[in-house]
Amino acid sequence: MEEHELTAVIEALLFVAGEPMSLGRLAEVLEGADTDRIREALDTLRQNYDAAGRGLQIVEVAGGHQIATRSECAPWIKTLEKIKTATRLSRSGLETLAIVAYKQPVTRGEIEAIRGVDSAGVLKTLLERRIIRIVGRREGLGRPMLYGTTREFLQYFGLKDLSELPALKEFKEVAETLPENEPIRETAGDLTN
Secondary structure (H helix, E strand, O other): OOHHHHHHHHHHHHHHHOOOEOHHHHHHHOOOOOHHHHHHHHHHHHHHHHHHOOOEEEEEEOOEEEEEEOHHHHHHHHHHHHHHHHOOEOHHHHHHHHHHHHHOOEEHHHHHHHHOOOOHHHHHHHHHOOOEEEEEEOOOOOOOEEEEEOHHHHHHHOOOOHHHOOOHHHHHHHHHOOOOOOOEOOEOOEOOO
């Protein structure tokens, strides 16, 4: 493996590891590369990050090497964390969102009939966060509003389209195992994490 390839592979390994990787562990993964070459590649990578003035850096910590953010970026990272915390959904929010996702277009009355509780506040929150939207009005008495999911819903959950939603039975089984008041965080690709 050439030096530039070795450097690229080490960068990828440090990125996906999520924890410090020792020279020995890197050598184990990079069969055939000795620790001196790995150390040189790490130094090259560290110099490249430093020279470019990037937001990331290679640090030696806890007996290994890791990609970490620079301290100068801390204010923006803290802001991002605040935003992530604000995007958490309560159990009632997730229940309502699941009903909208699986039954859309659906009215507030239909949602409340399934949940058995008033859902006006939860719907308002989901609308404000642009996770759901009003898609029209149902014909008939009172012409109630119809709710559906948005493109932001797909982005929050890492879905290409609604066909990628987990099977309703699978979703129900996982949701029943969660504690009643545990906040549920949206993560890419998994509606119930």
